[in-house]
Amino acid sequence: QPGTFRHKPASPPGKAVDLTHAAEKLQQSPQWTFSGRSGLFVPEKYFIGADGLPATLKTSQVHPPVPNEWLEEYGLPIADADVLDQDPDRDGFTNLDEWQGHTNPTDQNSHPDYVTKLTVASASMEPFHFMFSSRTEDTFGINTIDYTQPTQFLTVGDTIGGTRFKIIKFTPKSELNQYGTSLDVSELLLEHEDTKEQLTLVKEKVATSPQSVVTFTYSWPAGKSPQQFQVRKDQEFSLKPNEEIKYKLIDVQPAKAVIVNTQKPNEPIEIGFGAP
Structure with missing residues (x-):
């Protein structure tokens, strides 16, 4: 009838399942999203960074310290979060290892040194208990590193008292220090009489024990x-x-x-x- 006002039907309430789905989406970590060159205004790949903001491969390094260009050069899946830990050529070295070693991650014969x-x-x-402390022509002074025992004066072929190590070779050497002064860094090569292990004593320096x-x-x-x-x-x-x-x-x-x-x-x- 004229003058009668009709109420418009109310919109149906939102479905609980839709609200739940939307809430789940908000809780998810940002996902990298790529686009090809299909649109005039999308000239390069882009993604949503961890901060939720849009970024491009030219402005952001996706997997530091490896450059994006290196990953793309070898056709590696830059969108994979674990790409640096992957080993596409199965040579036992990760993509990160290969980048650090300047090798090809897609060639099994190209990899870093093992x-x-x-x-x-x-x-x-453990310090060796004896030290080469002095030399007079072909005679060598051998002291304990704490200087608590008398000096032993030995020649090539002699065994150091208290050990099974024999002096088998003397090599005269010298080097310049920071002031240009020549220092005596001659060496005595020792050999264990039983095991044949060898040890080098540098003049006036404590050696590391075998x-x-x-x-x-x-x-x-x-x-x-x-x-x-x-x-x-x-x-x-x-x-x-x-x-x-x-x-x-x-x-x-x-x-x-x-x-x-x-x-x-x-x-x-x-x-x-x-x-x-």
């Missing part, structure tokens, strides 16, 4: 539990899978161990302590 996966877990340093032991951690291949093994000073060891290469522990110091590839004895390799 020794890069070696760290020191612990070390027991009894010193280092526990190494070897974390190759990626994805497997790290292996630990002990090595005594001057002992040789090898690393899988290249067990034909022999390494030798030549020194143990408070912050590192020093090894050499026995095929390259003049190129020491310093191995630091791993993360606790």
Whole structure:
């Protein structure tokens, strides 16, 4: 009838399931979203960063410290949160290892040196009890490091009293200090009469005893539990899978161990302590 006002039907209440779904979405971590070059106003890939703000591959580094360009160069899945831990060529090295080693993560024959996966877990340093303290022509003065015993005057071929170590070689050496003064750093090479272990005494310096032991951690291949093994000073060891290469522990110091590839004895390799 004229003048009659009709009420508009009320909108139905929101479904509880829709509200629940929306709440779940808000609780989820931001997801990286990529777009191709299909639109005029979307010229490059973009994603939503961890801070919830839009970003592009040109303005944000997705997986620090590895550059986005490096990941894209090798076709690695930059959208995967664990891409740096992946090993696409199955050579036992992660993508992060390969980037650090300047190698190709998609080529099984291109990878870092296996020794890069070696760290020191612990070390027991023991000083050798005797020191090469003086020299007069072919006679060498040997003292205990605490100078509590009389000096032994020995020549090549003699055994140091109180040990099983014999002097087998003398090598004269010198070096300049920071003031340009020549210092005598001559060496005596000792050999254990039973085990044939060798030890070098540098004039007026305390040597590390062959009894010193280092526990190494070897974390190759990626994805497997790290292996630990002990090595005594001057002992040789090898690393899988290249067990034909022999390494030798030549020194143990408070912050590192020093090894050499026995095929390259003049190129020491310093191995630091791993993360606790």
